[in-house]
Amino acid sequence: MSYTYDDQNIFAKILRGEIPNKTVIDSEHTLAFEDISPQAPVHVLVIPKGPYVTYDHFAAEATADEIVDFHRVVARVCETFDVRSDTGKGCRFISNAGEHGVQEVPHYHLHIMGGRWLGRMLEKED
Ligand code: 5GP
Numbered sequence: 423m424s425y426t427y428d429d430q431n432i433f434a435k436i437l438r439g440e441i442p443n444k445t446v447i448d449s450e451h452t453l454a455f456e457d458i459s460p461q462a463p464v465h466v467l468v469i470p471k472g473p474y475v476t477y478d479h480f481a482a483e484a485t486a487d488e489i490v491d492f493h494r495v496v497a498r499v500c501e502t503f504d505v506r507s508d509t510g511k512g513c514r515f516i517s518n519a520g521e522h523g524v525q526e527v528p529h530y531h532l533h534i535m536g537g538r539w540l541g542r543m544l545e546k547e548d
Pocket of ligand 1: 527
Protein backbone atom coordinates (compact mmCIF):
# COMPACT_ATOMS: atom_id res chain seq x y z
CA MET A 423 0.00 0.00 0.00
CA SER A 424 1.07 3.59 -0.48
CA TYR A 425 -0.40 7.03 0.03
CA THR A 426 -1.92 8.65 -3.06
CA TYR A 427 -1.73 12.44 -3.26
CA ASP A 428 -4.36 14.39 -5.22
CA ASP A 429 -2.71 17.60 -6.41
CA GLN A 430 -6.11 19.19 -7.10
CA ASN A 431 -6.93 19.53 -3.39
CA ILE A 432 -7.57 23.03 -2.03
CA PHE A 433 -4.32 23.30 -0.09
CA ALA A 434 -2.27 22.27 -3.13
CA LYS A 435 -3.99 25.14 -4.96
CA ILE A 436 -3.13 27.50 -2.09
CA LEU A 437 0.51 26.39 -2.27
CA ARG A 438 0.56 27.03 -6.04
CA GLY A 439 -0.92 30.51 -5.46
CA GLU A 440 -4.16 29.65 -7.30
CA ILE A 441 -6.30 30.41 -4.23
CA PRO A 442 -5.60 33.28 -1.81
CA ASN A 443 -4.90 32.72 1.85
CA LYS A 444 -4.13 34.74 4.97
CA THR A 445 -0.53 33.68 5.49
CA VAL A 446 0.86 33.67 9.01
CA ILE A 447 4.29 32.13 8.34
CA ASP A 448 5.89 31.04 5.06
CA SER A 449 9.11 29.05 5.56
CA GLU A 450 11.26 26.86 3.30
CA HIS A 451 9.14 23.71 3.70
CA THR A 452 6.03 24.88 5.54
CA LEU A 453 3.11 27.29 5.24
CA ALA A 454 0.90 28.47 8.11
CA PHE A 455 -2.30 30.32 7.32
CA GLU A 456 -5.62 31.19 8.91
CA ASP A 457 -8.52 28.74 8.60
CA ILE A 458 -11.27 30.13 6.36
CA SER A 459 -13.93 29.03 8.84
CA PRO A 460 -12.39 29.48 12.30
CA GLN A 461 -13.77 27.40 15.15
CA ALA A 462 -11.94 29.38 17.84
CA PRO A 463 -10.50 32.90 18.15
CA VAL A 464 -7.18 31.43 17.02
CA HIS A 465 -7.47 28.85 14.25
CA VAL A 466 -4.37 28.39 12.13
CA LEU A 467 -3.54 25.57 9.73
CA VAL A 468 0.05 24.46 9.31
CA ILE A 469 0.86 22.47 6.18
CA PRO A 470 4.03 21.05 4.66
CA LYS A 471 4.81 22.25 1.14
CA GLY A 472 5.53 18.67 0.10
CA PRO A 473 2.80 16.31 -1.20
CA TYR A 474 1.79 14.51 1.99
CA VAL A 475 -1.78 13.34 2.47
CA THR A 476 -1.96 12.82 6.23
CA TYR A 477 0.09 13.13 9.40
CA ASP A 478 1.01 9.46 9.28
CA HIS A 479 2.15 9.89 5.66
CA PHE A 480 4.27 12.90 6.64
CA ALA A 481 5.68 11.09 9.68
CA ALA A 482 6.62 8.08 7.55
CA GLU A 483 8.07 9.76 4.47
CA ALA A 484 9.02 13.40 5.02
CA THR A 485 12.69 14.34 5.21
CA ALA A 486 14.26 15.33 8.50
CA ASP A 487 14.55 18.92 7.24
CA GLU A 488 10.83 19.02 6.42
CA ILE A 489 9.88 17.56 9.80
CA VAL A 490 12.03 19.96 11.79
CA ASP A 491 10.92 22.97 9.75
CA PHE A 492 7.25 22.03 10.18
CA HIS A 493 7.51 21.79 13.94
CA ARG A 494 9.49 25.00 14.31
CA VAL A 495 6.72 26.78 12.39
CA VAL A 496 4.18 25.28 14.81
CA ALA A 497 6.17 26.78 17.69
CA ARG A 498 6.35 30.14 15.94
CA VAL A 499 2.57 30.16 15.38
CA CYS A 500 2.01 29.51 19.09
CA GLU A 501 4.35 32.37 19.92
CA THR A 502 2.73 34.70 17.37
CA PHE A 503 -0.81 34.10 18.65
CA ASP A 504 0.13 33.92 22.34
CA VAL A 505 -1.21 30.38 22.74
CA ARG A 506 2.01 28.87 24.08
CA SER A 507 1.38 26.49 26.97
CA ASP A 508 4.00 28.18 29.14
CA THR A 509 3.55 31.93 28.72
CA GLY A 510 -0.02 31.72 27.37
CA LYS A 511 -3.12 29.63 28.07
CA GLY A 512 -2.34 26.84 25.63
CA CYS A 513 -4.22 25.54 22.64
CA ARG A 514 -5.24 22.34 20.88
CA PHE A 515 -3.40 20.64 18.04
CA ILE A 516 -5.60 18.44 15.84
CA SER A 517 -4.90 16.54 12.67
CA ASN A 518 -7.76 14.65 11.06
CA ALA A 519 -6.69 11.75 8.86
CA GLY A 520 -8.67 9.61 6.48
CA GLU A 521 -12.22 8.35 6.73
CA HIS A 522 -12.58 7.75 10.46
CA GLY A 523 -10.68 10.95 11.20
CA VAL A 524 -13.18 12.82 8.99
CA GLN A 525 -10.50 14.58 6.96
CA GLU A 526 -11.95 17.11 4.53
CA VAL A 527 -8.84 18.29 2.68
CA PRO A 528 -6.41 15.50 1.64
CA HIS A 529 -3.20 17.46 2.24
CA TYR A 530 -1.69 17.01 5.69
CA HIS A 531 -2.56 19.91 7.95
CA LEU A 532 -2.30 20.57 11.65
CA HIS A 533 -5.04 22.68 13.18
CA ILE A 534 -3.85 25.00 15.95
CA MET A 535 -6.85 26.29 17.89
CA GLY A 536 -6.97 28.47 20.94
CA GLY A 537 -8.01 31.75 22.45
CA ARG A 538 -10.82 30.20 24.46
CA TRP A 539 -11.43 27.15 26.67
CA LEU A 540 -11.96 24.27 24.24
CA GLY A 541 -13.76 21.67 26.36
CA ARG A 542 -13.11 17.96 26.28
CA MET A 543 -11.26 16.50 23.35
CA LEU A 544 -14.04 14.19 22.16
CA GLU A 545 -17.64 13.57 23.07
CA LYS A 546 -18.22 10.00 24.15
CA GLU A 547 -20.32 7.87 21.84
CA ASP A 548 -23.77 7.00 23.24
P1 5GP B 1 -10.13 18.91 7.94
O1 5GP B 1 -11.58 18.60 8.16
O2 5GP B 1 -9.64 18.36 6.62
O3 5GP B 1 -9.27 18.54 9.09
O4 5GP B 1 -10.03 20.49 7.91
C1 5GP B 1 -10.02 21.25 6.75
C2 5GP B 1 -10.03 22.69 7.17
O5 5GP B 1 -9.71 23.47 6.04
C3 5GP B 1 -11.37 23.19 7.69
O6 5GP B 1 -11.20 23.72 9.00
C4 5GP B 1 -11.79 24.28 6.69
O7 5GP B 1 -12.42 25.39 7.29
C5 5GP B 1 -10.45 24.67 6.07
N1 5GP B 1 -10.54 25.13 4.70
C6 5GP B 1 -11.23 24.56 3.68
N2 5GP B 1 -11.07 25.24 2.55
C7 5GP B 1 -10.26 26.29 2.85
C8 5GP B 1 -9.72 27.36 2.08
O8 5GP B 1 -9.95 27.50 0.89
N3 5GP B 1 -8.92 28.24 2.74
C9 5GP B 1 -8.63 28.12 4.07
N4 5GP B 1 -7.82 29.02 4.61
N5 5GP B 1 -9.11 27.11 4.82
C10 5GP B 1 -9.91 26.22 4.21
